[in-house]
Amino acid sequence: MFKALADPTRRILLDELTERDGQTLFELCGRLATKHGSSSSRQAISQHLDVLEAAGLVVTRRDGRYKFHHIDTDPLRPIVARWLGDEPGG
Amino acid sequence: MFKALADPTRRILLDELTERDGQTLFELCGRLATKHGSSSSRQAISQHLDVLEAAGLVVTRRDGRYKFHHIDTDPLRPIVARWLGDEPGG
DNA sequence: TGGACAGGCAAGTGGCTGCTTGCCTATAGT
DNA sequence: ACTATAGGCAAGCAGCCACTTGCCTGTCCA
Numbered sequence A, B: 001m002f003k004a005l006a007d008p009t010r011r012i013l014l015d016e017l018t019e020r021d022g023q024t025l026f027e028l029c030g031r032l033a034t035k036h037g038s039s040s041s042r043q044a045i046s047q048h049l050d051v052l053e054a055a056g057l058v059v060t061r062r063d064g065r066y067k068f069h070h071i072d073t074d075p076l077r078p079i080v081a082r083w084l085g086d087e088p089g090g
Numbered sequence C: 001t002g003g004a005c006a007g008g009c010a011a012g013t014g015g016c017t018g019c020t021t022g023c024c025t026a027t028a029g030t
Numbered sequence D: 001a002c003t004a005t006a007g008g009c010a011a012g013c014a015g016c017c018a019c020t021t022g023c024c025t026g027t028c029c030a
Helices: A008-019 A025-035 A042-054 A074-084 B008-019 B025-035 B042-054 B074-084
Strands: A058-063 A066-071 B058-063 B066-071
Touching (some): A008 A066, A008 B074, A074 B008, B008 B025, B008 B042, B008 B058, B025 B042, B042 B058
Antiparallel strands (some): B058 B066
């Protein structure tokens, strides 16, 4: 799961899904190319999304020929509390 | 910084420093071999500590021929809030 | 001053990872 | 049925990363 966060492109994908949840692959491709100047191909982004889904950070929902990607931040919460000692307030 | 967390050995090192702060390289080597069954060599662990230090997660303090490693959890706090939307209570 | 201990630097190597390339499946519109 | 769109699968390649190996510097103790 930590490895899923290690890649900058994947973090940008999470940023995009945070800003606008439920985007399709092609939408994310366009967003990354336009807003972030990323030159990643469709396959590259698709594979990144696979990694994020395998890590549980992204859940997908199919509707016809579209596949919508939704962010799931639940796995993110305990990963840092491991070393912060479960102090929620900081 | 995320890449620093991507390696399991480095996460174990942070675990060790959380449990007992200010350990030397040789102490950490012994701990990892004994408690975690890690077969990492001294150089490997030294390089991991370098990565953690470069990421700002570990600060070092020299005292004679000893070098003590201290964990710094401050960089950990904002990294997840990026996607959690700064909700401290969860 | 010499030896043991704690740590560092640099080159080399194997495996993993991210990306590309090429082709394929499935749905929507006409 | 035909075409365009949205997405998937698999092989191959290049770069990076973790690890090893070998040697070196600096510090404590007798």
